[in-house]
Each structure stands twice: as C-alpha cells, then as structure tokens.
Amino acid sequence: MHKQDAISLDQLCPKINNKYWRDSLHKLTKYQCIYCGKPSESIDHIYPKSKGGKSITSNCIPCCLSCNGKKSDSEVLNWYRDQSFYDPRRSMAIRAWINNDLKLASVLLDYIK
Numbered sequence: 001m002h003k004q005d006a007i008s009l010d011q012l013c014p015k016i017n018n019k020y021w022r023d024s025l026h027k028l029t030k031y032q033c034i035y036c037g038k039p040s041e042s043i044d045h046i047y048p049k050s051k052g053g054k055s056i057t058s059n060c061i062p063c064c065l066s067c068n069g070k071k072s073d074s075e076v077l078n079w080y081r082d083q084s085f086y087d088p089r090r091s092m093a094i095r096a097w098i099n100n101d102l103k104l105a106s107v108l109l110d111y112i113k
C-alpha cells in the first residue's frame, strides 16, 4: 500500500483504523492483561481520560475487564503494587510501556509464563 492510500484510509475510516490500533496493542501483550495475565478484553487508559489522559499507545494498555474496573482512576504503579497478582516483571513491563518502549514491554512479558 502506498503511503498516500494509508493516509486517506485513516481519514475515511477512523473507526476501522481505531480497531486495527487496538488489535495491535492486544497483539503486543499476546492478548493478555498486562496486570494479571488473564485474557485482555479492554484497553485501559494508564493516565485516566477523566484527568486528561490521551488515547495514544503509550497511555493505552491491554487489560482484563476486572483490572480495568478495579484500577479505575488510581495511579497505575501504586495500584498495581497492592494487587495479589503483583509481579515485579509485569511492573517493569508497565513502566516500559508508559515510556513508549513497547518492544521492551513485550520482551519482559514473554519471560512471564
């Protein structure tokens, strides 16, 4: 596909583009919740939308509905530290994600089995 085509597709089909983007996030965590490892069913805004958090990759993380609901508007790393499923490697992956180092986040998650 030419670059020109991609741009016009973005403009014509923002919803489709949004779906591809969401899928690409889930793929990075292998469709697992970054917090607890259950199937990821939603995208969590790390810095909440209600506080001005943007819908950009470094602020949007795949997680399960349970974690998304429990975390709510809490500061992510503080909240995560208090969870029964806390894992320091996941904490590092979350930090890498926030720093927009998705490759590192994905590698760290690969070590957790």
Ligand SMILES: [Zn+2]
Binding pocket: 033, 034, 035, 036, 037, 038, 063, 064, 065, 066, 067, 068
């Ligand atoms: Zn979860």
